[in-house]
Amino acid sequence: MSSALPDKMPDARPDETSSDQQPADATVVLGGQEISRALTRIAHEILERNKGGSDVVLLGIPTRGLPLARRLAAKLAAVEPTLQAADLVGSLDVTMYRDDLAHHPTRTIGSTDLPGDGLDGKVVVLVDDVLFSGRTIRAALDAISDLGRPRAVQLAALVDRGHRELPIRADFVGKNLPTSTHERVRVLLEETDGRDAVLIEGGAR
Amino acid sequence: MKHLLSAADLSHKQAVRILDTAGQMAATQAREIKKLPTLRGRTVVNLFFEDSTRTRISFETAAKRLSADVINFSAKGSSVSKGESLKDTALTLQAMGADAVVIRHHASGAPHTLAHSGWTHGAVVNAGDGMHQHPTQALLDAYTLRRHLTGAGDPSGRDLAGLRVAIVGDVLHSRVARSNVQLLHTLGADVTLVAPPTLVPVGVDAWPAEVSYDLDAAIDTKPDAIMMLRVQRERMSSAGGGFFPSPLEYTRNYGLDARRLAAMPEHAIVLHPGPMNRGLEISAEAADSPRAVIVEQVANGVAVRMAVLYLLLSGSGATTETNETKVDA
Numbered sequence: 001m002s003s004a005l006p007d008k009m010p011d012a013r014p015d016e017t018s019s020d021q022q023p024a025d026a027t028v029v030l031g032g033q034e035i036s037r038a039l040t041r042i043a044h045e046i047l048e049r050n051k052g053g054s055d056v057v058l059l060g061i062p063t064r065g066l067p068l069a070r071r072l073a074a075k076l077a078a079v080e081p082t083l084q085a086a087d088l089v090g091s092l093d094v095t096m097y098r099d100d101l102a103h104h105p106t107r108t109i110g111s112t113d114l115p116g117d118g119l120d121g122k123v124v125v126l127v128d129d130v131l132f133s134g135r136t137i138r139a140a141l142d143a144i145s146d147l148g149r150p151r152a153v154q155l156a157a158l159v160d161r162g163h164r165e166l167p168i169r170a171d172f173v174g175k176n177l178p179t180s181t182h183e184r185v186r187v188l189l190e191e192t193d194g195r196d197a198v199l200i201e202g203g204a205r
Numbered sequence: 206m207k208h209l210l211s212a213a214d215l216s217h218k219q220a221v222r223i224l225d226t227a228g229q230m231a232a233t234q235a236r237e238i239k240k241l242p243t244l245r246g247r248t249v250v251n252l253f254f255e256d257s258t259r260t261r262i263s264f265e266t267a268a269k270r271l272s273a274d275v276i277n278f279s280a281k282g283s284s285v286s287k288g289e290s291l292k293d294t295a296l297t298l299q300a301m302g303a304d305a306v307v308i309r310h311h312a313s314g315a316p317h318t319l320a321h322s323g324w325t326h327g328a329v330v331n332a333g334d335g336m337h338q339h340p341t342q343a344l345l346d347a348y349t350l351r352r353h354l355t356g357a358g359d360p361s362g363r364d365l366a367g368l369r370v371a372i373v374g375d376v377l378h379s380r381v382a383r384s385n386v387q388l389l390h391t392l393g394a395d396v397t398l399v400a401p402p403t404l405v406p407v408g409v410d411a412w413p414a415e416v417s418y419d420l421d422a423a424i425d426t427k428p429d430a431i432m433m434l435r436v437q438r439e440r441m442s443s444a445g446g447g448f449f450p451s452p453l454e455y456t457r458n459y460g461l462d463a464r465r466l467a468a469m470p471e472h473a474i475v476l477h478p479g480p481m482n483r484g485l486e487i488s489a490e491a492a493d494s495p496r497a498v499i500v501e502q503v504a505n506g507v508a509v510r511m512a513v514l515y516l517l518l519s520g521s522g523a524t525t526e527t528n529e530t531k532v533d534a
Contacts (some may be wrong), residue, residue: 024344093229096243096271096515098241108222109229111361 033198035073038174050055052151059092060127066091069127090114119148129187131157134168144163208320208329211386212340226512244273250303254280254310264307267510295324303327307477313337343384345509366393373399374434381478386414400424403448419518432476463490
C-alpha cells in the first residue's frame with residue numbers, strides 16, 4: 001500500500017485523480033507537513049469566520065473529502081473544547097446529482113450520512129480535496145437543497161487548481177495551484193492511499 | 206451490464222454491487238425529499254403483457270424517484286388485443302425513444318428475444334417471463350436477507366455466504382424460485398426447495414439446491430429464512446389442478462402456520478413474494494407475525510429496482526468493470 005500508488009478509486013474523480021500509477025514526471029507540491037498546516041489554518045479560519053463552531057457542520061464529499069472533513073473536525077474540536085469532533089462531520093455523496101453521468105462509465109454511489117440534527121439552520125462547510133471545474137460543488141449544492149435548508153453554505157478545498165466552468169469559488173483554500181488543463185492534480189491521503197501528498201503529473205513537456 | 210434478463214447472468218461481484226447500490230438508494234428513500242435528478246430526461250417503458258400490481262408499481266415508483274419519464278403499457282386495452290405482435294409493439298416503443306424497457310410477459314424468453322432482436326436499442330429489464338425468471342424479485346429477496354441475517358452494521362460488500370434458505374411451495378410454476386435458486390447460490394447461500402413431488406420441476410437435480418418433500422423436516426434443519434411461494438392457481442386447471450388432492454391437504458402439509466412458525470429458529474425470517482393466498486400457503490398468524498418481512502420486501506423492491514435502473518441507464522455504455530471498487534468506507 002505504501003510504495004506504489006494504489007488504484008483504490010479508479011473512477012472516483014476521472015478529471016482529477018484517475019491514473020493508476022505515479023508517472024516519472026509527478027511533482028510533489030505538498031507533503032504531509034504542509035497538508036497538516038494548511039488544514040490547521042483552514043480550521044482556524046472556519047472558526048473565525050463563523051464566530052465559533054457551534055452551528056458548523058462539515059460535509060466531506062467522498063472519497064477524499066471525507067477524511068479531510070474528519071481531520072478538520074478534529075482540529076476544530078482541539079481548538080474549541082466544547083465541540084465534539086464526531087458530531088461535526090457528515091458525508092455527502094453527489095454522484096446522483098452529477099451532470100455528466102451519461103458521459104462516464106457508471107459510477108459507484110457513495111454514502112450520505114448527516115450528523116444528528118440535520119442541516120436546517122446550520123452553517124454547512126463543504127469539504128473536498130481538489131476544486132477544479134466546480135461541477136462537483138454544483139452537484140453538492142443541489143444535493144444539499146434536497147436534504148435541508150442550511151443557514152449558509154461555505155466551501156473548503158485543500159487545493160484550488162483553477163479552470164472553473166461555473167461561478168463557484170472556495171471560502172477556504174489550502175493551496176492555490178496554478179495548473180494547465182492537461183496536467184493532473186492528485187491528492188493522496190493516509191486514510192485512502194497510505195500517505196499524505198499532493199502531486200502534479202503530466203504536462204510540463 | 207446492458208440488460209437484466211436472468212439472475213443466472215449475474216456474477217457474484219455484479220450482484221453484490223447491485224445490493225450495495227440498492228442500500229444507498231434505500232437511504233435516500235428515508236428522506237423527506239425522495240426524488241433524485243439522476244435519470245432526468247431518460248424514458249422508461251413498463252411493458253406489461255401480464256397482470257401485476259406490485260412489480261409494475263414498484264418499477265414505476267423506482268423510475269419516477271430517479272426522475273425518469275415513465276410510460277406504462279399494459280396489453281389489456283392496447284393494440285396487442287387487436288393482434289399486434291411483440292415485434293411491432295417494440296418497434297413502436299423504439300420510435301418513441303425508450304431508454305429502458307421493463308417487460309413482463311407470459312412467454313418464457315420474451316425479454317431475451319426483445320433484448321437480442323435489435324427491435325429496441327434500450328436496456329431490457331425482465332420483470333417476469335412465464336415460468337422462467339424474475340431477477341429483480343430475487344435481488345430484493347437477497348437484499349432483504351442480507352439486511353436481516355448478516356449481522357449488525359452496514360451490510361455493504363457482504364454476500365449471503367453460509368445462510369440457509371428454504372423455498373417452499375409451487376416451485377414448478379415459479380419464476381421467483383428459479384431466479385432465487387440461482388442468485389442465492391451465486392451469493393453463497395444454501396437453498397433447499399420444499400414442495401410436493403408433483404410441484405417439483407423435471408431436471409431439478411441440475412439446480413444448485415437440495416430438494417425435500419417434507420416441510421417439517423426442513424424446518425427441523427433450522428433454516429435462517431423460509432420463503433413461501435404462492436400457489437399459482439391461474440396456472441392450474443381446477444383448485445389443485447391435479448397437482449395436489451385438495452387445498453386443505455396442501456395447507457396441512459406445506460402451509461406455514463403458527464405451529465411451524467414457532468418451530469423455526471428465533472432469528473429466522475419469513476418471506477413471501479406476494480400476492481399471498483392467506484389460508485392456503487401461509488396462515489394469517491404467520492403472515493402478520495413480526496418475523497414476516499413481507500411488507501418490507503415491497504419497500505426494498507423499490508430500492509433494488511432504482512439500483513438496477515441506475516446501473517443500466519446512467520453510464521455512457523462503456524464498460525462498468527473499471528469502477529467496481531467500493532467508494533470509501
